[in-house]
Amino acid sequence: MPDIRIADRELRVANIFCVGRNYLEHAKEMGSSIGAEPMVFLKPSSALVQGEAPLVLPQWSSEVHHETELVVAIGRGGRDIPVEEALSHVAGYALGLDLTARDVQAAAKKAGNPWTLAKGFAGAAPVSDFIAADTIRDPQALEFTLQRNGELKQHAQTADMAFGIATLIAWISARFGLQEGDLIFTGTPEGVGPIVSGDVLELSLPGLIQKTFRVA
Template identity: 65%
Template sequence: MATVSLNDQSYRVGNIFCVARNYVAHAKEMGSQILAEPVVFLKPTSAVLHEGEPIRLPSWSNDVHHEAELVVLIGEGGRDIQTADALQHVAGYALGLDLTARDVQAEAKKAGMPWTLAKGFDGAAVLSRFVPADALPQPGTVSFDFYINDERRQHAETRDMAFDVATLIAWISSRFTLQAGDLIYTGTPEGVGPIRAGEHLRLVLGDLIDARFEVV
């Protein structure tokens, strides 16, 4: 059972919603485009990997990529949540990595098959610690960075999201009933690329989050 903690409260992780192509520059680098509505896929809860745990690359992929993202923890669930009320349903925020077995994903795309294996393997939903929602009262105006061996590889300005946090919560809740403990990975900026055994990874959001991981 995957859990996350915030302010001494434990949340059982429910659904893990991941948003694809939510930054224009990333969509372009992947040869795609932003659609009129969000594109959402799911990861299993067994994919959760917490700060301090080693990232173990799957033996059946030779090309695992990092995708750094702002992650939303739902504190109060609901159905058909209005955009104006959406942020009231957020308990906290973290940074995460949506790890992707890119070679496996490419083969699945060619065959018209689901991406589940490429996106949902053990450890593919990497998480920093969570900070309370009031630490980020305007999640659409923050920036964060991802480093490999102290070299910055991704920089995100959340104002560049095609669909902001409130819009995502409203849209997802209009299709799926949100529950306390659900996570939303809100999409990655440009600069995705491979990670390899022996590398040191770091996710940074101002002075709120500085999470480090080892790839083994």
């Protein structure tokens, strides 16, 4: 399993939880709605990409989309974590990409099959460096962006999440349990779209995180 570093602490990545449809406008652009509870799926830890490695698109998909997200790293696990205590379990934050083979996902949905391949292929979870949790006073008062080849494609206000970070931690811990080293991709805003070889993707959490990914 891969490791991540947060300040002087190293964590072994356990599970990668991902939240779908957590911003209303993104749900609308996908022709969906937001339910009464979070919609959570998993990526294998082999999907994680760190450092300066280029993003390698799968040859079996002709339409891979970027989905930019705030990523939460769990520093202290637990079951049935109360909402009011949830943020104390966070070790750090990063920006990440929930890369999605959209054509493969659409075919799986049409056939009524799971779409793990579309979301969990090798390299489908690139992340920036992590910053310590105490760097951020209020994770629900952030904004982050994605530029593709210098053009703004996604702009999120975390205040617009349907399910806030503390709620997600509490919900996931009650259904799955959380472990030290688990990551939570907290959902993407509207503006998702395709990427191709040669693209440059710039993720920004102003003043805190700047990360550039290049597509091989």
